[in-house]
Amino acid sequence: MRVVRALSAALLTLGLAVAPAAADASPTPSTPSQDGGSAPTRAGTSFRTATEIEQGQEATASGSTGDYLYWSFPADTGQRPTVRATVKLPDTHAAQTWQIDVYDGLRRRQACQYGAQTRTAAADAASVELACVLRTVRAWSEPWGNDPLPGTYYVRLTATGVTTADLGLPVDTRVRVDSEDIGGSAAVDGSLAEPLVPGIATRSGQEREDAAVLAGLEPEDGWTSGWWSDRWVWTATGGVLAALAGVAGYALTRGSGRPTRVPPGA
Incomplete structure (x- = not known):
């Protein structure tokens, strides 16, 4: 859950930063x-x-x-x-x-x-x-x-x-x-x-x-x-999203690979 919350916050911050650049690109x-x-x-x-x-x-x-x-x-x-x-x-x-x-x-x-x-x-x-x-x-x-x-x-x-x-x-x-x-x-x-x-x-x-x-x-x-053009902004956005997706995937994979503990006396 902490990974998901961190990912959501990062995406929100990134979206606010990109919004002005996207607006400038409109005719x-x-x-x-x-x-x-x-x-x-x-x-x-x-x-x-x-x-x-x-x-x-x-x-x-x-x-x-x-x-x-x-x-x-x-x-x-x-x-x-x-x-x-x-x-x-x-x-x-x-x-x-x-x-x-x-x-x-x-x-x-x-x-x-x-x-x-x-x-x-x-x-x-x-x-x-x-x-x-x-x-x-x-x-x-x-x-x-x-x-x-x-x-x-x-x-x-x-x-x-x-x-x-x-x-x-x-x-x-x-x-x-x-x-x-x-x-x-x-x-x-x-x-x-x-x-x-x-x-x-x-x-x-x-x-x-x-x-x-x-x-x-x-x-x-x-x-x-x-x-300079807003293409640089979108390129940087893609790189950040790819990095965040890699971190989230690594965290999920690591969590699913942990051994299941067997309660005593089972």
Whole structure:
């Protein structure tokens, strides 16, 4: 009985310790920046001029049908970003197909797990909405892999197959990026030395104050090192449970192996 009570107490204590870590692993949407800054109201026209936005911000921009509009945002290990875009179309127009593409810090196009990445707006439709849910950002990948890695990501929004009469018509756009924290289920063994942020090598490798930095935004808590995840908690939990089970099994086996005493005179 003492062994059973000790085992129960140990399990209860272990469960209380693991509960917060398990709660942190549940998907949680990102929150808007608390720095009080206003959301961007314009978009870039190329990768180098992409407008930086934070996750949780809703950026707006005015443009023309046929333009390429670019934004960039930071994404860290364990996050699964979702990019949403809404395009307000002119009062009169022909059918238009709009598309949203996402590229990583190496400018590799990242596939969408699901979402309406391309949509065709019927003639005279008021607006069109697009969405792209990326794969979970990994801390490390093989050189030949195309896995999403921590760093800067680029969003490109444009219309394809536009008629000549519609080229140049004004449009208003809204873009927002949110992420879910996937947790240790997406953890891998290994991490990048630096996130894939354009200009970070120049910034860290030179002592000049005017060193080029092409992307200045980073996650609110900074870039993670990539080695820690709640997978370590569950691994330690399994080890402790296995040890307790071994102690309990040994105690039960030892108790059942004792010789039975025969009362005197029996």
